[in-house]
Amino acid sequence: MQAIILAAGVGSRLGIVDGERRPKCLLEIGGMSLLDRHLQLLERAGVGPVTLVTGFQAGILADAVRTAVQAPRLCHNPDYERGSVLSLDAAADVLTSGDEVLVMDADVLYHPAILARLVAAPRADLFLLDRDFEPGDEPVKLCVAGGQLMEFRKRPDPGDYEVVGESVGFFRLSAAMAARLAGVTAAYAADGRGDQPHEEAIRDLLRADPAAFDYLDITGLPWIEIDFPADVERARQEILPALANADEANA
Template sequence: MPTPPADLTAVILAAGTGTRLRPLTETTPKCLLDVGGKTILARQLERVAEAGIPRAVIVTGYLAAEVEAHITTVPQAVQVTTAHNPEFATSGNCMSVLAAREKITSRGIVLCDGDVVLTGDAMARLAADAAPAALLLDRETVLADEEMKAVLDAQGNVRRLAKPLPPAECAGESIGIQKVSGMALPIFWATLEAMREAGDTQGYYEDAFQRMIHAGVSFRTVPIGHHEWTEIDDQADLADARARFAAR
């Protein structure tokens, strides 16, 4: 049975240091940078509310107090709590996901990288998709080394997910927003715990997804147009986002 949006929790990963955006991020976490009069985090919470997701857990790390303070100023269309990753400076984002686990009581999560700005209804379509596990895929972007690329099987499900994949074999870029619900969610938690127990704390949640795929879990893709989103990694990305989303 599909997990309805009302039984999902958004998990927004906002623990990173944003080193490629310094000096802007020396005193401001990346998720609190302004894009068109709103912070990246505020924009994400708007999309969460529009998708009908009633709860969000913000995972903090770097400059956590600033994130906590900002949350109190954002209109609360969803119930927001925080979880802290004390290992944010030395671990991969898999540990940030695990930091949120004890706050999750819903049957599913929508997991979001905290540096993605998006418009439109893509998150709502992802939340409403019948598949237990699915991710937003941009099939229009020009793929290079930096992108998280996806190879699909004959049924259109993800077969391989990683950055170091030949672009010619890939269907598009996974933008860093995905749903894990139903039977897939306990498998996800168990996979992340196994990574931690093996000492793989530098890993990423996509590594867990790939292990799940190898174990037989299907990840469907939900399309998103290239004009509907951007990821903010550096100063050029930020300038582009501010130009593209100023009036949205």
Template sequence: MRALILAAGIGQRLADAANNLPKCLLEFAGKSLLLRHLEILRYYGIASITIVTGYEHEMLTKAIKASGISNHVQIVNNPEYHKGSHISLLNGLSHMATEGDFILMDADVLYDHRMIDRLLNTAYMNCFLLDKHFIPGEEPVKLCVADNRIVEFRKQVSPDLEYDLQGESVGFFRFTSETAKRLIKACNDYLDQGEQQTPYEECIRDLLLETPQEFGYEDVSDLGWVEIDFPEDITRAEQEILPKIEQIN
């Protein structure tokens, strides 16, 4: 099993709350999100890790080397980090080994480590993580399920869409090597069409809607997590999620 972590973004919506740090270098209880990722992946025996950097590439590289786990990490710099995240996904996939399943992860998430266990032990070839307990709005990337099959994966959901269950995507996925090849093609297709600002989720969505039978999800509504996008997310991470995680650990 391999892991691909997307850590190239600027995090403009955090403003001064992050002191201009890459979001994955934000610390909670004295430990950065990045270091938490690396330690959790090592705990689960995932020794091949690719991290896509961009904003403050040198700072992130220094932090990775200081982690003590850098011998397992391949760093891929995306100088076009100010564009769509599909470019980061493409860069990361293009530098990874081609064989074997992999876990794709957003870097700006504080989470219960058992989410990785769910992905490692899922019965689905390609797997999303779904949390039913989310605050509706424009920001969450939503997963919609009908008859136990995912029918939508997007922030904006058509009001005409019929579904039985809706949840928020955690931003962690498990995919096969064949799906990786399809994702590379999807990313390149957007670029060939002149699409420079596409979120990587759109590439995944295209594959999902094309072959929905090849995708499934694990319900992680019982596990704590938060994506750090806004200053209030930092507060929630410190006051709500971190205590739950530390209790588990």
């Protein structure tokens, strides 16, 4: 199983943190960067090789991973100021490799059990769903009807949904579905939709064949996606201690 970590974005909504502006995945939470945590947990889960899609401050990211335990392969998206669908398209060789693929946002602090459960699940083509989220337009939502995923968007189409949760931003794709995703991202790039987020390409696959997908409910496990300065504070003051408490409870 391979992994693609999307780390090309500018992070303009986050701005300057700790006196500097750097790629979000290099933010240190509890003395370790988000990226180092990703790589450590992926190695622990037996996932590899890992491809890191760079863009903003690519040289800084390259320097940061030189001494990593599992140094990722670097793949650059020169159009990183546009939509993240182009970052996923830049890693099309991984999507078409014939392996299962994890697609992961780089700016997430999360409990190790979230990744462990995703990797250990008996099937691929999986989303992660958290029912405990703050309403609003910011969270990317997963919507379930009739026991089946039907919608995936910040602003879902109206529907009679029995479960609505937030997507964690990690996706496990079978080799066949990953190859299909490569075709979709290539179409986005070719027809002028390169300003779209990568979630839209994944949504296209879901909407075309809902029965092909499933989800894991990870409600109760601590995690946070870091987009705003307030998220950094919450990561340090709330989520990091929750990770330690969850570890102690499971010891």
